Amino acid sequence: MSSQKRNIAILGSTGSIGTQALEVIAANPDRFAVEVLTAQSNADLLIQQALQFKPNCAVIGDESKYNLVKDALWAADIKVFAGKEALAQVVEAESIDIVLTALVGFAGLEPTIRAIKAGKHIALANKETLVVAGELVTALAKEHAVNIYPVDSEHSAIFQCMAGEWHNPIEKIYLTASGGPFRGKSHEELANVTKAQALKHPNWSMGAKITIDSATMMNKGLEVIEARWLFHLRPEQIDVIVHPQSIIHSIVQFTDGSMKAQMGLPDMKLPIQYAIAYPERIYADFPRFNFLNYPSLTFEGVNTEVFRCLKMAFEANEVGGIVPCALNAANEVAVDAFLHDRIHFLDIPMVIESTISSIANIQNPQLDDYFGVDELARKIACEKLSIR
Ligand code: NAD
Ligand code: MG
Numbered sequence: 001m002s003s004q005k006r007n008i009a010i011l012g013s014t015g016s017i018g019t020q021a022l023e024v025i026a027a028n029p030d031r032f033a034v035e036v037l038t039a040q041s042n043a044d045l046l047i048q049q050a051l052q053f054k055p056n057c058a059v060i061g062d063e064s065k066y067n068l069v070k071d072a073l074w075a076a077d078i079k080v081f082a083g084k085e086a087l088a089q090v091v092e093a094e095s096i097d098i099v100l101t102a103l104v105g106f107a108g109l110e111p112t113i114r115a116i117k118a119g120k121h122i123a124l125a126n127k128e129t130l131v132v133a134g135e136l137v138t139a140l141a142k143e144h145a146v147n148i149y150p151v152d153s154e155h156s157a158i159f160q161c162m163a164g165e166w167h168n169p170i171e172k173i174y175l176t177a178s179g180g181p182f183r184g185k186s187h188e189e190l191a192n193v194t195k196a197q198a199l200k201h202p203n204w205s206m207g208a209k210i211t212i213d214s215a216t217m218m219n220k221g222l223e224v225i226e227a228r229w230l231f232h233l234r235p236e237q238i239d240v241i242v243h244p245q246s247i248i249h250s251i252v253q254f255t256d257g258s259m260k261a262q263m264g265l266p267d268m269k270l271p272i273q274y275a276i277a278y279p280e281r282i283y284a285d286f287p288r289f290n291f292l293n294y295p296s297l298t299f300e301g302v303n304t305e306v307f308r309c310l311k312m313a314f315e316a317n318e319v320g321g322i323v324p325c326a327l328n329a330a331n332e333v334a335v336d337a338f339l340h341d342r343i344h345f346l347d348i349p350m351v352i353e354s355t356i357s358s359i360a361n362i363q364n365p366q367l368d369d370y371f372g373v374d375e376l377a378r379k380i381a382c383e384k385l386s387i388r
Contacts, residue, residue: 221313
């Protein structure tokens with residue numbers, strides 16, 4: 001990577017991670033330049049961002065908005081493309097140093113693979129890519145000498161704790177979880193929770209899908225699978241601990257029993273900045289943590305009988321093959337249905353469970369298998385929604 005300005009492509013620039021990444025870049029104009037911006041449908045914000053950051057090109061997924069974006073950016077000499085293929089192809093441009101995958105869901109897989117094959121380093125927010133095809137994607141990154149820098153706060157914490165320790169084996173990691181808005185609730189209580197309650201995360205403001213994943217604790221399950229591939233761990237080396245204050249972002253335990261943790265106030269701009277500036281730590285004026293405001297940091301076990309999504313993710317991680325891919329697809333369908341008021345909160349794990357159990361596993365899957373299973377699992381999950 002060049003030591004001068006880093007040219008960043010942001011996939012999903014209009015989302016929660018994307019907009020925060022642009023705040024980091026705006027605060028460090030001497031270090032970063034925006035080369036590419038992409039968004040699925042929020043044309044107005046994409047136009048506004050492009051006019052401010054002057055990327056080489058902007059891509060809108062929704063083709064019906066192509067003319068709108070093109071007309072708005074024509075005078076600024078910014079190239080505009082539209083559609084799914086353009087979203088994936090744009091990462092290959094010669095001038096890009098790092099691709100920040102801040103788009104949500106399975107849609108992140110193809111552009112990430114294309115970016116790795118083009119030799120781009122990845123700042124990975126899109127955890128679904130590693131959940132679905134972590135083995136294949138990390139092997140590809142190795143083959144192309146590409147680094148994957150984690151953006152997810154827990155994985156950034158582990159990555160920060162590993163500085164100077166890469167030659168030392170990890171015994172175990174603990175991913176911390178806030179517990180979400182329904183921490184401590186019983187199965188019966190979860191039966192009556194509403195969408196508005198599920199969308200109110202106690203510590204983080206994030207996109208809708210990950211916010212619901214946090215309420216079901218599927219988010220932590222996806223992170224367990226993500227951690228396995230990022231840090232080359234066996235499933236039994238990864239544990240989850242509930243830490244409601246979200247100050248300790250995760251912990252590594254080494255083979256001498258020593259534990260290192262990374263802490264700070266919950267703010268995604270820090271892990272975003274660490275990922276795109278690595279190995280530098282650059283000055284940031286983010287609010288500092290004050291111990292006296294948090295006289296007690298507390299920890300609890302997780303109840304995987306109540307939060308069944310987390311249990312299913314642990315099991316999918318153990319079994320491997322295409323099960324995590326099926327789990328992810330069924331979860332995307334179920335969460336979308338919940339966000340559209342089509343199902344209740346507790347239907348989410350039900351839809352996922354019955355979808356996974358209808359699909360035969362494939363060991364050592366190839367790329368086509370992941371696309372095939374994603375499509376099949378979505379179809380089955382949609383059927384389960386209607387017969388629920
Ligand atoms: P978001 O919903 O706020 O934004 C998603 C972005 O992706 C938008 O720019 C949207 O236009 C784009 N997008 C959506 N569907 C697309 C598609 N099919 N093709 C191309 N682009 C598409 O989501 P977010 O909260 O920013 O999360 C993004 C990713 O980062 C997710 O994988 C999430 O798990 C991960 N993540 C988010 C946070 C957070 O604090 N928000 C923290 C850790 C990890
Ligand atoms: Mg996280």
